[in-house]
Amino acid sequence: METGKNTQPILILTPLIALHGLMHILATTLPALSPLVKEEFQLTDTAVGGLSFAFAAAIGLGSIPLGMLSDRYDGIKLISLGFFSTAILSALLLLSHDFLSLILIFIAMGFFLSFYHPSALSYIANTFKVRRGKTFGVHETGASIGIAIAPLIAGSICFYFGWHLVYVFWVFPTVLFAFLLIRLMKGRGRQNFFSDANADDNDKKLKVFLRQVISTGSLRRIYMIEGLFGFVFGGSLTFIPIFLNEGGLGPDLAVMMTCVFTAGGAAGKFVGGHFSDLVGERKVMSYGFFLTAPLFFAVPFLPLSWAILALALAGLILPTVLPAIITTISKEIEPSRMGIAFGLLMFAGFGFGSVSRLLLGLVSDNFGISTVFYPIVIAVLVGGLLNICMPIRHGCKG
Numbered sequence: 001m002e003t004g005k006n007t008q009p010i011l012i013l014t015p016l017i018a019l020h021g022l023m024h025i026l027a028t029t030l031p032a033l034s035p036l037v038k039e040e041f042q043l044t045d046t047a048v049g050g051l052s053f054a055f056a057a058a059i060g061l062g063s064i065p066l067g068m069l070s071d072r073y074d075g076i077k078l079i080s081l082g083f084f085s086t087a088i089l090s091a092l093l094l095l096s097h098d099f100l101s102l103i104l105i106f107i108a109m110g111f112f113l114s115f116y117h118p119s120a121l122s123y124i125a126n127t128f129k130v131r132r133g134k135t136f137g138v139h140e141t142g143a144s145i146g147i148a149i150a151p152l153i154a155g156s157i158c159f160y161f162g163w164h165l166v167y168v169f170w171v172f173p174t175v176l177f178a179f180l181l182i183r184l185m186k187g188r189g190r191q192n193f194f195s196d197a198n199a200d201d202n203d204k205k206l207k208v209f210l211r212q213v214i215s216t217g218s219l220r221r222i223y224m225i226e227g228l229f230g231f232v233f234g235g236s237l238t239f240i241p242i243f244l245n246e247g248g249l250g251p252d253l254a255v256m257m258t259c260v261f262t263a264g265g266a267a268g269k270f271v272g273g274h275f276s277d278l279v280g281e282r283k284v285m286s287y288g289f290f291l292t293a294p295l296f297f298a299v300p301f302l303p304l305s306w307a308i309l310a311l312a313l314a315g316l317i318l319p320t321v322l323p324a325i326i327t328t329i330s331k332e333i334e335p336s337r338m339g340i341a342f343g344l345l346m347f348a349g350f351g352f353g354s355v356s357r358l359l360l361g362l363v364s365d366n367f368g369i370s371t372v373f374y375p376i377v378i379a380v381l382v383g384g385l386l387n388i389c390m391p392i393r394h395g396c397k398g
Contacts (some may be wrong), residue, residue: 005246011184012076012123012141012181012185013124013135013138015177015180015181015184016079016120016123016124016139016142016181017138017139017141017142018142018173018177019079019116019120019142019174019177019178019181020082020139020142020146020179021138021142021143021145021146021256022146022170022173023083023113023116023117023143023146024142024143024144024146024147024150025146025147025149025150026086026090026109026113026167026170027055027056027059027110027113028146028147028150028151028172028237028262029150029151029154029166029167029170030051030052030055030106031052031234031237031238031241031357032150032151032154032155032237032241032255032258033154033158033163033166033241033397034048034052034238034239034241034242035241035242035245035251035254035255036158036163036251036252036255037051037102037163038242039251040101040163041099043099044361044365044366045239045242045360045361045362045364045365045369046358046361046362046365047361048238048242048361049238049239049283049357049358049359049360049361049362049364050357050358050361051099051102051103051106051357052234052238052354053354053355053357053359054103054106054107054110054354055106055107055109055110055354056110056234056350056353056357057110057350057351057354058106058107058108058109058110058111058113058114058345058349059110059111059113059114059346059350059354060114060346060348060349060350060351060353060354061111061114061347061351062110062111062112062113062114062115063114063117063118063342063343063345063346063347063350064340064343064344064347065343066078066082066114066115066118066339066343066344067118067122067340067341067342067343067344068339068340068343069247069335069339070118070119070122070339070343070380071122071338071339071340072339075118075119075120075122075123075339076119076181076182076185076360077249078115078119078180079115079116079119079120079178080178080179080181080182081112081115081183081194082112082113082114082115082116083115083116083174083175083177083178084175084178085112086109086112086113086174087171087174087175087178089105089108089109089112089169090109090167090168090171091168091171092105092169093105093164093167093168093170094164094165096164113142114336114346114350117188117336117342117345117346118339118340118342118343118344118346119339120139121136121139121326121330121338121342121345122338122339122341122342123343124136124139125313125330125338135273136273136323136326136327138270138273138331139201140269140270140272140273140319140322140323140326141266141269141270143265143269144262144264144265144266144267144268144269144319145266145321147237147262147265148259148262148263148264148265148266149259150259150262151241151255151256151257151258151259151262152256152259153166153169154166154256155252155253155255155256155257155375156256157169158251158255159252165297171188177187214278215388218328218332221330221334221386221389222325222328222329222388223344223345223348224348224386225285225321225325225352225361225386225387226325226345226348226349226352227320227348227349227352228352228379228380228382228383229318229321229325229349229383230348230349230350230351230352230356231352231353231355231356231376231379232292232296232318232356232376232379232380232383233318233353233374234350234352234353234354234356234357235357235359235360235372235376236261236296236314236376237258237261237356238356238357238360238361239357239360239361239364239369239372240258240261240311241254241255241257242254242364242369243299243334243369243370243372244257244258244304244308246369246387247304247307248304249304257308260308260311260312260315261310261311261312261314261315262314262315263312263315264312264315264316264317264319265315265316265319266317267316267317268316268317268318268319268320269319269320269322269323270297271320272284272319272320272322272323272324273323273324273327274323275320276323276324276327277327281324281325281327281328282319282324282387284320284323284324284325285321285325285383285384285387286384286387286388287317287319287320287325287379288317288318288319288320288321288324289321289381289383289384289387290380290381290384292314292317292318292380293377293380293381293384294345295310295311295313295314295317296310296314296376296377296380296395297373297374297377298310299311299370299373300370300371300373318380321383326342326345329341329342329345356375356376356379359375360372360375360376363375386393
């Protein structure tokens with residue numbers, strides 16, 4: 001594969017890391033703001049979960065067609081288009097003061113955010129052939145840094161300007177790095193790894209890929225594991241701020257304190273990617289899931305300060321799982337189908353993540369906010385058990 005100068009893939013990785021962080025900032029800010037949205041519109045926890053469900057579901061559902069497009073067309077241009085569109089929608093939130101318009105804007109924003117992962121992960125998988133786990137881990141640190149700072153910055157802005165202005169704040173870096181990515185890619189030509197010269201042949205390859213997922217036990221399980229990871233992470237992000245708010249913190253402070261759960265993710269993902277190369281992806285996933293379960297289980301029984309510490313440790317350990325999942329997929333799938341493979345992976349993560357927000361909202365309204373941690377513990381344990389039962393495979397299959 002032609003990559004231009006040897007340093008160019010590394011240069012392009014830099015804005016991708018930044019945009020990955022911004023993608024997750026934009027995706028994380030809404031659930032982090034859940035106490036303030038709940039207060040403004042006088043919502044139940046189920047309604048709050050429904051709003052986050054619609055947002056995350058749009059990201060998940062959009063990932064599949066965007067995965068197919070990224071295999072056929074220039075994925076970098078798709079990424080830039082998605083971010084420019086998201087910036088416009090973020091500005092429109094200033095004009096939104098009723099719940100219906102809020103839902104519609106976030107559904108559209110979720111769809112355009114879905115442009116990122118299939119294209120970016122496919123590009124990385126097809127460009128970096130050596131120490132791929134470490135490269136994915138480095139790429140994931142962008143997401144974790146974004147997730148870590150999103151609640152802190154969002155809460156700080158809310159203190160002075162209200163939550164509507166939070167998304168407007170992120171418009172400027174989003175547009176800046178999207179332009180930088182286009183600039184660095186200029187002159188390199190289209191970066192698709194799936195020939196669009198014969199549409200029928202592409203459709204046949206897509207059907208082969210889907211049959212591969214259905215018939216291969218290890219692939220089915222890894223997509224289910226990603227879904228369970230999304231269930232745990234998406235539900236936690238939405239209801240930890242509400243848990244902290246009902247535990248005695250004010251809404252603005254509860255938003256800011258959510259960063260204790262998100263802050264350790266960058267280190268966790270880097271460690272997860274590094275050890276995926278050293279000891280294997282399955283061991284990393286097993287430790288990540290099984291060490292996290294008792295921490296989530298203990299949270300409802302602890303005083304608030306100790307509960308915050310347990311959430312901080314859970315937020316450090318759980319993200320080690322993600323680079324191991326991504327590296328496993330990159331080894332199983334041939335280059336021409338990377339886009340749809342990662343699109344389906346994002347559908348599993350954000351799809352299950354969206355369901356968890358609605359389900360945990362119902363649990364909270366009926367049994368109390370502390371009970372949302374029990375379904376989370378069950379999902380963590382099932383993820384660990386699925387990993388243990390996963391058959392061992394090596395190399396991609398056509």
